[in-house]
Amino acid sequence: KIHLPGYDTEPALPRCSVFDYLFPDPTSESSSPYPCPDARDVAYIDGLTGREITRGEVADQAKRLAAGLRSLGLKRGDVGCVYGMNSLEWVNAAMGCQAAGIVVSPANYGYTPEEVLHQIVDSTAKVIFVQPALLPTLQKALSFPHAPKFPDNRIILLCRPPDKPDGRFKCLEEVWSDRYEPLRWRRGDETATAFLCYSSGTTGRAKGVETSHHNMTSQIQALNIAYTQLRKGQDVCLGILPFGHIYGLTVVLHQPLTVGVPVVVLPRFEEISVLSAIQRFKITWALVVPPVLIVLLHSKNVSKYDLSSIRGMQSGAAPLGKDLTEAFERRFPSMKITQGYGLTETSPVTHVMTASEGQSHRGQIGRLMPTFQARLVDAETGKDVGPGEAGELWFRGPSVMKGYWKNAEATSNAFAHGGWFKTGDVAVVDEHGYYSIVDRVKELIKYKGFQVPPAELEALLLTHPKIADAAVIGIHSHEQATELPRAYVVPLTPVSEHTEFADEVMRWVAEKVSNHKRLRGGVCLIKAVPKSPSGKILRKDLRAMAKKEQED
Numbered sequence: 001k002i003h004l005p006g007y008d009t010e011p012a013l014p015r016c017s018v019f020d021y022l023f024p025d026p027t028s029e030s031s032s033p034y035p036c037p038d039a040r041d042v043a044y045i046d047g048l049t050g051r052e053i054t055r056g057e058v059a060d061q062a063k064r065l066a067a068g069l070r071s072l073g074l075k076r077g078d079v080g081c082v083y084g085m086n087s088l089e090w091v092n093a094a095m096g097c098q099a100a101g102i103v104v105s106p107a108n109y110g111y112t113p114e115e116v117l118h119q120i121v122d123s124t125a126k127v128i129f130v131q132p133a134l135l136p137t138l139q140k141a142l143s144f145p146h147a148p149k150f151p152d153n154r155i156i157l158l159c160r161p162p163d164k165p166d167g168r169f170k171c172l173e174e175v176w177s178d179r180y181e182p183l184r185w186r187r188g189d190e191t192a193t194a195f196l197c198y199s200s201g202t203t204g205r206a207k208g209v210e211t212s213h214h215n216m217t218s219q220i221q222a223l224n225i226a227y228t229q230l231r232k233g234q235d236v237c238l239g240i241l242p243f244g245h246i247y248g249l250t251v252v253l254h255q256p257l258t259v260g261v262p263v264v265v266l267p268r269f270e271e272i273s274v275l276s277a278i279q280r281f282k283i284t285w286a287l288v289v290p291p292v293l294i295v296l297l298h299s300k301n302v303s304k305y306d307l308s309s310i311r312g313m314q315s316g317a318a319p320l321g322k323d324l325t326e327a328f329e330r331r332f333p334s335m336k337i338t339q340g341y342g343l344t345e346t347s348p349v350t351h352v353m354t355a356s357e358g359q360s361h362r363g364q365i366g367r368l369m370p371t372f373q374a375r376l377v378d379a380e381t382g383k384d385v386g387p388g389e390a391g392e393l394w395f396r397g398p399s400v401m402k403g404y405w406k407n408a409e410a411t412s413n414a415f416a417h418g419g420w421f422k423t424g425d426v427a428v429v430d431e432h433g434y435y436s437i438v439d440r441v442k443e444l445i446k447y448k449g450f451q452v453p454p455a456e457l458e459a460l461l462l463t464h465p466k467i468a469d470a471a472v473i474g475i476h477s478h479e480q481a482t483e484l485p486r487a488y489v490v491p492l493t494p495v496s497e498h499t500e501f502a503d504e505v506m507r508w509v510a511e512k513v514s515n516h517k518r519l520r521g522g523v524c525l526i527k528a529v530p531k532s533p534s535g536k537i538l539r540k541d542l543r544a545m546a547k548k549e550q551e552d
C-alpha cells in the first residue's frame with residue numbers, strides 16, 4: 001500500500017551543500033550534479049526599481065557576506081534570523097549565511113515583538129538581519145527582560161535607510177569582506193541543518209522545522225523533474241510569496257535560480273504593484289495562494305494593464321476549489337491554473353501538476369513528486385485505505401525534515417513507525433494517481449496561506465481577565481478563499497452585551513498578535529468548550545456548530 005511516484009526518472013540525490021548546489025564550483029569534487037546555468041543570467045529583478053542582479057553577482061555577494069560574517073566571529077552551524085519582506089537584500093542575507101554554513105531562520109515580517117522574540121530565543125539566533133522599517137519592532141522585542149543580548153555588530157540592517165546615513169548598526173554591504181574561503185564539505189555534512197522555518201505542525205506553538213541541505217537539494221532535484229513549467233530564456237517568474245515561508249523559499253527563491261529563470265522580487269502582494277510588474281517585466285508565471293486569485297478575479301484594474309505575457313499561475317499552501325479555478329480561467333482564458341501541495345516539514349512540495357494537467361484535474365493537488373513515498377492511513381484502524389477512500393496522508397523521502405529543532409517530543413509525535421511523517425491532512429487518491437485533499441485532522445488554521453496555530457490564540461485568550469475558557473477553529477470564507485480564525489469563549493461572569501464583549505475580545509487579541517492571526521472569523525460566546533474526557537478540545541464539534549450557523 002505504499003504509493004510510489006510514477007515518473008520515468010528518479011533524480012540523483014545531491015550530497016553537497018545548498019550553496020554548492022546552486023553555485024557549483026567546477027573544480028570541487030562535491031559540486032552540484034545539476035547543470036550550471038550561466039553566471040551572466042539575470043537571477044533576480046527588484047520589482048519596484050527594476051535593478052537586476054545576475055547569478056554571478058548573487059554568488060559573489062553571498063561569498064563577501066559570508067566572509068564578513070566569519071570575521072564577526074560567526075561560525076558554521078550558528079543560526080541567523082532573516083527578518084524582512086522580500087528584497088534583493090533578503091536574498092543576499094540568506095545566500096551569505098548559506099555560503100558561511102550559517103543556518104537560515106526566516107521570521108515572518110508581520111510578527112509582533114513577542115512573536116519575533118519567541119523565534120529568536122527558540123532558534124538561538126546569533127545574528128539578525130533586519131529590514132530598517134522593522135527595526136523598532138525588533139528593538140522592542142529585544143528590550144523584554146528575558147531577551148538575549150545582541151551586541152550592535154550582530155544586528156545587521158538589510159539596507160541603509162536614505163534618511164539615516166550613519167546609524168548605530170551596519171548594513172549588509174558594510175559587513176562584506178573579500179576574504180572568502182569555501183567551506184570544507186565532507187561526506188555526511190549534507191545532513192546538517194540548512195534552514196529553520198517555523199511551523200506549528202499538527203499541534204501547539206510554532207516550532208523550528210529542521211530542513212537539511214540534503215532535504216532542500218533533493219527537493220529541488222525533484223521539482224526539476226516534476227515541475228517543468230519554467231524555461232530558461234522564455235520565462236520570468238513573479239516573486240511575491242514571502243521568502244520566509246517555505247513555499248516562497250523553495251519554489252520562488254531557489255528553484256528558478258537552478259533553471260536560470262529570473263524572479264521579479266516584490267516586497268509583498270499588492271494588487272497594483274503586481275499588475276504593473278507583470279506588464280513591465282513581461283512576467284510569464286506566478287506562484288500564488290488562493291486569495292491572490294480572488295483579488296485578481298474581482299479586480300477593476302486588470303483592464304488597465306497589459307497582462308498578455310502571463311500564461312499561468314500555480315496555487316498552493318491552502319485549498320483551491322474547482323469553482324474558483326474555473327471562474328478564474330473564464331475571466332482570464334489565456335491563463336492556466338495549476339495546484340501544488342506541501343508542508344514546511346516536507347521542504348515543501350510533495351504534490352504538483354503541470355499546466356496542462358491543471359485543466360483536467362481542477363481542484364486536485366496533482367501526483368506524488370519524485371523521491372517521495374506516500375501512504376493513506378485510516379486514523380481509527382491504522383490501516384491503509386484503497387483508491388477513492390479517505391485516509392491521513394503520510395510521507396517518507398529525502399526531503400522530509402530531520403525533525404523539530406530541540407524538540408524531541410514533537411519530533412517523535414510527528415513520525416509513525418517506519419519513519420513515516422504524518423501530515424494531519426486527509427486525502428483521497430484516484431486510480432490515475434491524482435490526489436485531492438478532503439479534510440484536515442490537525443489543529444492548524446490557515447489564513448491566506450499563513451499558519452495560525454489555534455493553541456497559541458487559546459493560550460493568549462486564557463490570559464484575558466474576563467475569559468474562563470477558550471477554543472479556536474478556522475471557518476471557511478468562500479468570498480475570500482481562505483479560512484478565518486474564530487474563537488469560542490466562555491466568559492468568567494455572565495455577559496449582558498454579547499456583541500460588545502465579542503468586539504472587545506477581538507480588539508484585545510488584534511493588539512497582541514500579528515495581522516494574519518486576528519480573529520477575523522469572529523468571537524462567539526458559549527457556556528462550555530466541548531472537550532473529550534481527557535480534556536482535549538473537540539474541534540470537530542465546534543466545526544460542526546460553525547457549519548450549522550453558516551447554513552442557518
Ligand code: 4UU
Pocket residue numbers: 199246247251315316317318319320339340341342343344345348349352365423424425437440446449450451
Ligand atoms: C489544501 O503551506 C505550506 C506549503 C505549501 C506549498 C508549497 C509549495 C504548496 C504548494 C507548493 O508548490 O506549508 P505549511 O507548513 O505552511 O502548511 C502546510 C499545510 C498542509 O498540511 C495543508 O493543511 O497547508 C495546507 N495546504 C493545503 N491544503 C498546503 N497546500 C495545500 C493545498 N490544498 N494545495
